Amino acid sequence: MNKKLCFIASFFALVIMIAMVVIINKIGEYESRLAVSDREVAVNVNEIKQSIEDGDTEKAALVCDELVRNNSGEYKDIYLKYVVIIPFVICIAAIIVLVIYLDITVLKPFRELKDYANEISKGNLDKTIEVKRGNYFGDFTWAFGNMRREIIKSRSAEKNAIENNKTVIATLSHDIKTPVASIRAYAEAFEANMDSNAEKRQKYLSTIMEKCDEVTKLTNDLFIHSISEMDRLEIKEESIELKAFIDTEVRKLFVDDEVEILLPEEEVIIKADPKRLVQIFENLKNNSAKYAKTAVQIKLENSDQVVVHFRDYGQGIPEEEIPFITGKFYRGKNVGEESGSGLGLYIVKELMEKMGGALRLLNRDPGLDVILEFNS
Numbered sequence: 178m179n180k181k182l183c184f185i186a187s188f189f190a191l192v193i194m195i196a197m198v199v200i201i202n203k204i205g206e207y208e209s210r211l212a213v214s215d216r217e218v219a220v221n222v223n224e225i226k227q228s229i230e231d232g233d234t235e236k237a238a239l240v241c242d243e244l245v246r247n248n249s250g251e252y253k254d255i256y257l258k259y260v261v262i263i264p265f266v267i268c269i270a271a272i273i274v275l276v277i278y279l280d281i282t283v284l285k286p287f288r289e290l291k292d293y294a295n296e297i298s299k300g301n302l303d304k305t306i307e308v309k310r311g312n313y314f315g316d317f318t319w320a321f322g323n324m325r326r327e328i329i330k331s332r333s334a335e336k337n338a339i340e341n342n343k344t345v346i347a348t349l350s351h352d353i354k355t356p357v358a359s360i361r362a363y364a365e366a367f368e369a370n371m372d373s374n375a376e377k378r379q380k381y382l383s384t385i386m387e388k389c390d391e392v393t394k395l396t397n398d399l400f401i402h403s404i405s406e407m408d409r410l411e412i413k414e415e416s417i418e419l420k421a422f423i424d425t426e427v428r429k430l431f432v433d434d435e436v437e438i439l440l441p442e443e444e445v446i447i448k449a450d451p452k453r454l455v456q457i458f459e460n461l462k463n464n465s466a467k468y469a470k471t472a473v474q475i476k477l478e479n480s481d482q483v484v485v486h487f488r489d490y491g492q493g494i495p496e497e498e499i500p501f502i503t504g505k506f507y508r509g510k511n512v513g514e515e516s517g518s519g520l521g522l523y524i525v526k527e528l529m530e531k532m533g534g535a536l537r538l539l540n541r542d543p544g545l546d547v548i549l550e551f552n553s
Contacts, residue, residue, distance in 0.1 A: 193267065286318070293321060302329050334506070353395045356388035363388075394452070412450045412531045419445040419551070423477060423485070426451070427458045431473075439476040447483055447551045453528045458487070460521045461547055465489040469544065483551040493540040503536065522547075 289306060296304040302325055306318055363381045371377070420440050428438060465473050469491025476486040494502055498509045503526040508519040526536045529549060537548040 192271070290318060290321065293318075297321070297325055297328075302332075353392055356391040356395070359388045360385050360392075412453060412528075414448045414450055414532060417447055417449050417451055417454070419447050419449075419483065419485075420477060422451065422454065423475060426455055427475065430455075430458060430462050435472050437472065437474045439474065441477060441479050443479065445477060445479045445483055449532045449534075449551065453532065457525050457528050457549070460525050461487045464521045465491070465545075471544070485549040485551070487547040487549065488541060488544055490544040493543065493545045494538065496540065499538050499540075502538065525549075 293304060293306040304325075306322060363385050366381060421444075423438060424440060428436070462473070465471070465487075469489035471490040473490075474486070474488045476488070478484045478486070494509055501507050502509055503522045504519075505523045506519040507523070522536075522538075525547075529536045533552045535550040537550065539546045539548065
C-alpha cells in the first residue's frame with residue numbers, strides 16, 4: 178500500500194481512537210453519576226413514603242419537587258452528546274477531510290493529466306504539464322511529458338528524413354542527366370553523319386543503348402527510393418566470380434590511390450546480383466568518401482565463408498550507435514555538416530540480406546570495417 182495512504186489511514190484511526198477514549202471516559206463518568214443519582218432517588222422515594230405515612234403531605238410535596246428537578250434530563254443530554262452527537266460529528270469531519278485530501282492529491286492531478294492527454298491527442302505538443310513526482314500520478318505525468326518530447330523528436334527526425342529523402346531524389350535526378358547528355362551527343366553525331374563506317378556506327382548504337390539502360394535503371398531506382406520500399410527492389414542472382422568482379426567493376430569506382438585491393442589467389446564463386454553488388458560498393462564508397470575522407474582497403478577472404486572487408490581509416494562510428502546505424506533514415510551524431518539521407522548502410526544491409534548474406538560493422542583502430550558476408 179502507498180505510504181501516504183498508510184499515513185492518512187493511521188492518522189484518522191488515531192484521531193478516532195482518541196475520540197473514543199474520551200467518549201468512554203465521559204460515559205464512565207456519566208454512569209458513576211447515574212448510580213449516585215439512583216441512590217438519591219431511592220432515598221427521596223423512601224422519604225416521600227415516610228412523609229405520607231406520617232401525614233406530612235407538605236414535606237412529601239417538597240421532596241417530590243426536588244426529585245423532579247434533579248432528574249430533569251441532564252444525564253440524558255450528556256448521554257446523547259457523548260454517545261451520538263460527538264461520534265457523528267467526528268465521522269462527518271473525517272469524511273470531509275478525506276474528500277478534500279483525495280480531491281487535492283488524486284482527483285485534481287487526474288483532471289490535469291486528462292486535459293493534458295486530450296491536448297496531446299489533438300496534436301498540441303506545445304502543451305506542458307508540471308511534473309510532481311510526489312503525488313500519486315507523478316510517474317504518469319513524467320511518462321506523458323517524456324512521451325511528448327519523444328513525439329516532438331520523432332516528428333523532427335521525420336521532417337529531416339523527408340528533406341534528406343528529397344535531396345537523395347534530387348541527386349538521383351541529377352545523375353540521370355549524365356547518360357541523357359551522352360545519348361544526345363551521340364544522336365547529334367548521327368545527325369551530322371559522323372558515323373562514317375560500320376564500326377563507328379555500331380559503337381555509337383551500343384553506347385546509346387547502354388546509356389538508355391542506365392537511364393532506365395536510374396528511373397526505376399528513383400521511383401523505388403521515393404517510396405523507400407526496399408522490398409520493391411528486384412534481385413536477379415547469378416554465379417559471379419567475386420575476385421574478378423572486385424578487380425574490375427569495383428576498382429572502376431575508385432581512383433588508384435583511393436583504394437587498396439587485396440585478393441586471394443584462388444577463384445571465389447558466389448551467387449549474387451551484379452547490379453546490386455555494384456550498388457552495395459557504391460554506397461560504401463560514397464559513405465567513406467563523405468564521412469571518413471580517407472583511402473579504403475578492400476580485402477577478399479575465402480576460408481569457411483566468403484567475406485569482403487571494406488575498411489576506411491576515419492573516426493568510425495560510436496559503439497552505442499552501431500545497432501541503429503543500419504536503420505532507415507538513421508544518421509549518427511558524427512555526421513557533422515555533411516548532407517545525407519541516412520539510407521546508405523540501410524540499403525547495403527537490405528541488399529545483402531536479400532542475396533542471402535549479412536552485414537556487420539566493427540570499429541578498428543583507426544577506422545570502420547564494414548564486413549560483407551556472402552553465401553558461396
